[in-house]
Amino acid sequence: MRDVLLCPEGLAKSGYIGFQSTHIFSRHPSYSDLSSKISLFFLSIHFIYKIFTTFTTKMSTASTIATDAAVVPLTDLAQSYDTILILDFGSQYSHLITRRCRELNVYCEMLPCTFKVSQLKWRPKGIILSGSPYSVYEADSPRVDPEVFELGVPVFGICYGLQEISRSFGGKVIACDHKEYGSAMLDVCKAENIEGGKNVLFDGLGAQVQVWMSHGDRLDSLPDNFQILATTSSAPYAAIAHKSKPIYGVQFHPEVTHSTNGKQIIEKFVIGVCQCKPDWTMATFIDKEIARIRSVVGPDDQVIGAVSGGVDSSVAAKLMNEAIGHRFHAIMVDNGLLRMDEAQQVQQMLKVDLGVNLTVVDASQTFLDVLKDVEDPETKRKLIGNTFIHVFEAEAARIEAQQARQATKTHEGTIKFLLQGTLYPDVIESISFKGPSATIKTHHNVGGLLDNMKLKLIEPLRELFKDEVRALGKLLHIPSNLTNRHPFPGPGLAIRILGPVNKAQLDIARKADQIFLQEIRKESGLYEQISQAFAVLLPVRAVGVQGDKRTYEQVIVLRAVKTEDFMTADWFDFPPHVLRAASSRITNEVAGVNRVTYDISSKPPGTVEWL
Numbered sequence: 001m002r003d004v005l006l007c008p009e010g011l012a013k014s015g016y017i018g019f020q021s022t023h024i025f026s027r028h029p030s031y032s033d034l035s036s037k038i039s040l041f042f043l044s045i046h047f048i049y050k051i052f053t054t055f056t057t058k059m060s061t062a063s064t065i066a067t068d069a070a071v072v073p074l075t076d077l078a079q080s081y082d083t084i085l086i087l088d089f090g091s092q093y094s095h096l097i098t099r100r101c102r103e104l105n106v107y108c109e110m111l112p113c114t115f116k117v118s119q120l121k122w123r124p125k126g127i128i129l130s131g132s133p134y135s136v137y138e139a140d141s142p143r144v145d146p147e148v149f150e151l152g153v154p155v156f157g158i159c160y161g162l163q164e165i166s167r168s169f170g171g172k173v174i175a176c177d178h179k180e181y182g183s184a185m186l187d188v189c190k191a192e193n194i195e196g197g198k199n200v201l202f203d204g205l206g207a208q209v210q211v212w213m214s215h216g217d218r219l220d221s222l223p224d225n226f227q228i229l230a231t232t233s234s235a236p237y238a239a240i241a242h243k244s245k246p247i248y249g250v251q252f253h254p255e256v257t258h259s260t261n262g263k264q265i266i267e268k269f270v271i272g273v274c275q276c277k278p279d280w281t282m283a284t285f286i287d288k289e290i291a292r293i294r295s296v297v298g299p300d301d302q303v304i305g306a307v308s309g310g311v312d313s314s315v316a317a318k319l320m321n322e323a324i325g326h327r328f329h330a331i332m333v334d335n336g337l338l339r340m341d342e343a344q345q346v347q348q349m350l351k352v353d354l355g356v357n358l359t360v361v362d363a364s365q366t367f368l369d370v371l372k373d374v375e376d377p378e379t380k381r382k383l384i385g386n387t388f389i390h391v392f393e394a395e396a397a398r399i400e401a402q403q404a405r406q407a408t409k410t411h412e413g414t415i416k417f418l419l420q421g422t423l424y425p426d427v428i429e430s431i432s433f434k435g436p437s438a439t440i441k442t443h444h445n446v447g448g449l450l451d452n453m454k455l456k457l458i459e460p461l462r463e464l465f466k467d468e469v470r471a472l473g474k475l476l477h478i479p480s481n482l483t484n485r486h487p488f489p490g491p492g493l494a495i496r497i498l499g500p501v502n503k504a505q506l507d508i509a510r511k512a513d514q515i516f517l518q519e520i521r522k523e524s525g526l527y528e529q530i531s532q533a534f535a536v537l538l539p540v541r542a543v544g545v546q547g548d549k550r551t552y553e554q555v556i557v558l559r560a561v562k563t564e565d566f567m568t569a570d571w572f573d574f575p576p577h578v579l580r581a582a583s584s585r586i587t588n589e590v591a592g593v594n595r596v597t598y599d600i601s602s603k604p605p606g607t608v609e610w611l
């Protein structure tokens with residue numbers, strides 16, 4: 001059924017996990033946000049999201065080490081845990097299904113709906129079919145592999161997934177007279193009226209359940225051998241089930257938070273029907289992953305990797321350090337675009353506190369020279385990405401030469417692998433089920449390193465969500481002030497300065513950002529409530545009064561959001577005194593600024609970052 005593309009809080013866009021090593025992916029969401037000029041102080045433009053671990057890389061089966069010639073499995077999680085397979089039909093909510101399963105401590109993986117059952121290297125405990133923006137009666141609509149229903153495992157269809165099940169079994173789907181979106185009250189059928197005597201998806205939830213609808217089509221006739229589990233005033237087949245096979249479908253979206261018992265419904269399928277063991281935890285993951293890393297890297301070979309001080313790269317670095325010790329070489333490139341004292345803080349945390357073998361390269365002047373007089377944000381990203389690769393390659397070559405000389409004395413191996421902190425959303429967002437997503441932006445990446453340096457790629461966090469990475473960091477004894485850090489984009493302050501980047505502008509943006517975060521941290525627990533907070537320097541000037549005289553100075557915009565996944569976000573509603581204090585300090589302490597505003601745009605229609 002055609003999903004209505006409505007994005008309340010917690011709903012999100014998704015893509016899929018591609019399994020061909022030839023696919024190139026970039027981590028751009030496939031939203032088509034419209035840029036518009038709305039006022040002096042507020043812009044809505046495309047999404048920027050991530051830190052140095054935002055890379056362009058080759059996709060491969062599960063989590064892999066990729067080379068030009070071969071793909072070597074790094075993890076076999078789907079074979080190590082009871083696994084739910086999610087087939088994505090292009091819904092904006094698909095990745096939330098994955099989130100809900102993981103929250104139940106059940107491992108799951110997502111594949112495009114075009115994936116064939118015969119290609120599976122492992123047997124799922126159950127299969128979930130997602131929603132879709134398509135209609136099942138359209139000629140080019142996505143189809144499920146018929147073998148899914150012959151595999152002998154439970155199947156659960158959501159929205160479009162219900163209609164695809166119905167179509168496959170001879171049911172009829174038609175367009176609704178009126179598209180339905182928003183809350184609806186579900187009337188649950190009594191168990192005694194259901195063949196088998198039990199309403200397995202809704203048992204114990206009561207006679208009525210509030211759910212979230214988002215569709216433009218509906219089931220008009222029930223397929224043979226199916227029965228009704230629940231209805232609404234506008235959807236007589238709101239939930240259905242096969243009479244003799246474990247095949248179920250719901251018209252609503254249980255994966256979104258607006259379906260009040262949605263997670264319980266998913267739990268009844270995943271744990272109740274599929275009998276999955278809820279044993280997917282970071283405590284079980286950590287030992288297995290360290291063992292896998294040691295097995296793949298071997299006793300002698302060495303690994304190199306870029307770190308930024310962000311959560312993803314720091315946890316990946318610490319995990320690698322736990323696995324192979326000094327044979328992992330971390331490189332941090334100080335591009336001069338970092339936050340106040342960030343390079344020193346990262347060096348203290350990673351090298352001194354956590355014992356990671358870290359080298360910090362000061363290339364700030366190199367980046368400033370490259371960015372001189374550049375205003376276009378896309379050009380900034382490309383220049384920063386390319387310069388990063390050159391600097392990283394040079395330092396890696398120096399370390400590699402040093403290790404090669406040492407290897408002749410110690411008989412240790414040389415550098416063979418490149419560590420990357422790719423996360424599961426990076427993979428999910430990368431490609432739609434019909435092919436690569438349209439590139440919204442060129443992101444800071446080191447994709448060229450794989451070809452230029454001839455290294456194998458190792459991605460130990462590839463199957464994890466951000467909250468799982470934070471939990472893993474805690475188990476690795478990484479301080480909370482690092483694991484709870486807000487995300488910082490790879491291009492750094494360059495994409496928080498609208499206009500040319502130079503030392504003077506960087507000093508203004510850096511100081512304003514520091515003051516804003518200081519005022520937030522003064523309030524106990526406030527920083528942890530916010531997903532991301534930062535300052536933006538606009539390329540405009542405004543008239544003000546400072547020191548009893550008129551001034552014509554620059555404008556700072558403060559931005560803070562709260563989000564579950566950074567795919568949708570709401571602006572953070574601060575206590576007024578926090579913004580008042582931040583504004584007062586910035587206009588008094590930051591030379592060249594006489595006005596501060598606060599961005600109250602949600603995402604959508606805006607984006608988290610301004611560029």
